[in-house]
Amino acid sequence: MRDAGRLRRGPVDGAGISRAPLSRRSALGLAGASAMGIGLAACGGNTGGLTKGGGSDGGGGGISQWYHQYGEDGTQDAAKKYAAAYDKNDVTVNWVMGDYAAKLSTSLLSGNGVDVFENNAIAVDQAKQGRYADLSSIMEPVKDQFNPASLNTVTIDGKIWGVPMILDPQHFYYRKSMFEKAGIEVPKTMDDLVDAAKELTGGKQKGLFLGNNFDAICWTMIWAAGGSPMNEARDAVGYNTPGMVEGLTQIQQMKSDKSLLTGAPSDWTDPAAFSTGLSAITWGGCWALPQLEDALDDVGVFPHPAVGSDGKQVAMVGSWNEQVAGASKNIEAATAFVKWLWIDQTDDQTDWALSYGFHIPPITSVADKAEALKSGNGLEIATMAKEMGVSGPPEWTGAVNTPFTDAISNILKKGADPEAELSAAEEASNKAVAK
Numbered sequence: 001m002r003d004a005g006r007l008r009r010g011p012v013d014g015a016g017i018s019r020a021p022l023s024r025r026s027a028l029g030l031a032g033a034s035a036m037g038i039g040l041a042a043c044g045g046n047t048g049g050l051t052k053g054g055g056s057d058g059g060g061g062g063i064s065q066w067y068h069q070y071g072e073d074g075t076q077d078a079a080k081k082y083a084a085a086y087d088k089n090d091v092t093v094n095w096v097m098g099d100y101a102a103k104l105s106t107s108l109l110s111g112n113g114v115d116v117f118e119n120n121a122i123a124v125d126q127a128k129q130g131r132y133a134d135l136s137s138i139m140e141p142v143k144d145q146f147n148p149a150s151l152n153t154v155t156i157d158g159k160i161w162g163v164p165m166i167l168d169p170q171h172f173y174y175r176k177s178m179f180e181k182a183g184i185e186v187p188k189t190m191d192d193l194v195d196a197a198k199e200l201t202g203g204k205q206k207g208l209f210l211g212n213n214f215d216a217i218c219w220t221m222i223w224a225a226g227g228s229p230m231n232e233a234r235d236a237v238g239y240n241t242p243g244m245v246e247g248l249t250q251i252q253q254m255k256s257d258k259s260l261l262t263g264a265p266s267d268w269t270d271p272a273a274f275s276t277g278l279s280a281i282t283w284g285g286c287w288a289l290p291q292l293e294d295a296l297d298d299v300g301v302f303p304h305p306a307v308g309s310d311g312k313q314v315a316m317v318g319s320w321n322e323q324v325a326g327a328s329k330n331i332e333a334a335t336a337f338v339k340w341l342w343i344d345q346t347d348d349q350t351d352w353a354l355s356y357g358f359h360i361p362p363i364t365s366v367a368d369k370a371e372a373l374k375s376g377n378g379l380e381i382a383t384m385a386k387e388m389g390v391s392g393p394p395e396w397t398g399a400v401n402t403p404f405t406d407a408i409s410n411i412l413k414k415g416a417d418p419e420a421e422l423s424a425a426e427e428a429s430n431k432a433v434a435k
Contacts, residue, residue, distance in 0.1 A: 062090040063334050066107075066117035068100035072356040082341055082348050089333050091116075108132075111327030115334040118165060120320045124394050127156050133324035133331050136160045138339040149317040149389035150362040156394050162321030163342040164362035166353050169385040170216060170316040173274055173288070174281045177298040186300070190224075190307040193281075194250050197259040200280035206261035208254065209279035211268035217283045217304075218408045219316065221247050223390040226310030234395045236433060239404060240426040243308025248411050248418040250307075255412070285318075286381050289358045293377070301377050303384045315384035317391050319362065360385050399435070403428035 067079055076095050083091035094114070096103055101121070107113045108131040126132060139160040143151055150164035172187075178200055179186070187193040197207030210217040222229055225243030230236065254260040264273040274282035275295045284292075292299045303313040322342050324334045341348065346366045353359040354372045360382055361367045373382040407425035410416040 061330060061333060062092060063115045063330060063337055064092050064094060064113060065337075066094045066096055066100075066104065066114050068118065069095060069097045070356075074356045075352075078352060078356065082345070082352075086337060086340060088340070089330075089337060091337060108325055108327065111325075114325050115328040115330050116338055117323055117325065118320050119162065119323050120318065122154055122156070122161055122321060122323070122394050124156055124397065127159075127161050127394070130326040132161045133326050133328065133335065134159050134161065135163060135324060135335060135338065138335060138343065139163060142343055145363050145365060147317065147360075147362050147364055147367075147385060147389055149385070149391040150319050150321075152391045152393060153319055154321050154394075162323045163338055165320045165322050165342055165349075167360040167362050167385055167389075168318040168320075169286045169360060169381055169389065170220065170283065170318070171286070171381065171384055172281055172302050172304070173271065173284050173292060174300050174302065175296070175298050176300045178280045179300075186302045187305045188313065189305050190247055190250055190311070193305050194254055194259075197254055197281065198257055201257075201259040205277055206279045207259040207281060209261040209264060209268065209273050209282040210251065211283055212262065212264055213267070214251070214408055214412045215405060216268060216316070218248070218412075219392075220304050220314060220390070221307055223314045224304045224311050225307040226312065228390075229392045229396045230400075230433070234393055237400065237404075237426055237429040239429075240422040241308070241310070243311050245418045245422060247307040247311075248408075248422075251412055252415065252418070286358055286360065289377055289381070299377065301380050301384075303388050313388055314390045315381075315388045317385050317389040319391070395433070397432070399432035400429045403432070 065079075065083060067076075070076070076093075079095070080093050083093050104114070104117055104119070105126075108117075108126065122132070136159050139146075143160065146164060147167060150167055151160070154160055154162035154164065174186070178184075179196075182196075182199050184196050184199060185192070187196050193208070200207040219229075222239045222241075222244060225241050225247050227241040227244055228238045231238050251260070255262065261273060261279045264278060266272045268283045269285060269288075271282065271284055271288040271292050273279055274284065275292055289299075289301075303315045306312050322338050324331055324338060328334050343363075346361075346363065346369075349361045349363065349366050350370050353361045354370055358372070358378070360373070361370060364386060367373055367382050367386070370382075372378045403425040407416075407421040411418050411421050
């Protein structure tokens with residue numbers, strides 16, 4: 001199952017900005033829900049987002065449901081199957097090709113063509129502008145059933161704006177046989193990871209791959225180092241911690257030791273560098289598991305190790321979420337459909353997450369019952385998502401993010417001082433929060 005392209009979202013979590021890719025399913029570039037564009041186009045026997053005799057622009061009570069173009073075989077047929085099984089209303093599935101984010105943003109702004117849509121970039125400004133319908137009424141009674149990390153990305157000012165559809169944890173992959181041969185234990189701390197990377201470096205193989213731009217790994221490191229992107233009140237950033245400075249210094253050390261793979265032919269979202277032996281350990285996403293287990297017989301997984309004295313082990317959790325358009329003329333009917341499909345139909349949720357790729361159902365009890373998540377690496381990944389999952393808030397906007405990513409680039413690509421860079425970035429990010 002290959003994608004024609006990828007969803008881009010900076011360091012990954014669902015905070016409504018451009019982050020690292022969330023899913024091997026994506027077949028287009030998504031620059032965030034606020035991306036602007038013109039025109040609507042789609043495929044698969046639909047009307048490209050403009051419904052006839054129904055949907056938000058046609059009257060008649062029908063529901064127009066939008067999906068981005070998934071790259072995995074069977075997904076479009078599955079989406080149509082779910083819609084056809086709904087007996088309370090007519091649902092038109094719109095399989096949107098091209099720049100999904102831009103087309104979705106245009107349609108939400110105009111108020112035409114979409115009632116229900118999937119999104120991995122819920123944005124604060126669009127919520128405040130009324131482009132999303134508040135789904136608290138269907139989520140509040142069941143929110144305790146969902147993975148907590150999945151709720152963080154859809155909650156703004158105490159209101160819930162989306163229903164999580166799939167979760168995509170990120171974590172480390174490693175070669176078990178290499179660890180056993182070298183007598184190395186699975187790393188639980190950043191010190192362990194540094195030592196393992198050095199020990200496993202030899203010949204053309206580097207010990208560790210953290211991505212070509214370090215964005216996703218450093219985003220996750222914020223939590224692993226004892227911090228969080230923003231404070232509990234979400235009115236200031238919280239990434240400048242002693243542990244973060246220590247962790248970035250350790251990455252600089254690995255670059256100096258030449259135990260870190262840099263400039264790989266493909267980035268961390270594609271497991272090729274790991275599967276072809278360029279590194280013994282790599283940062284990656286759950287979506288790569290089927291491909292890696294097909295290629296290698298000794299793959300293992302572990303969470304991001306604890307960094308510094310206040311750190312903890314964590315797994316980044318990205319998500320796709322189902323939402324209702326605020327301008328829909330059928331908000332009540334659309335909300336009822338979303339509840340039916342993504343809260344009540346647990347078999348379909350399992351099918352969507354695991355029959356066409358590898359993802360985690362957001363409802364914990366549904367994930368616990370899935371056969372693919374009861375043993376081996378599937379169980380390990382699901383357990384990490386449930387017990388160590390973290391995600392960032394929608395208030396982490398592009399303006400807040402830019403100083404952080406600029407600092408990471410200066411530190412890890414140009415050798416700048418971590419403490420000075422993070423201090424300056426924190427000040428700049430807080431100014432963006434205050435605007």
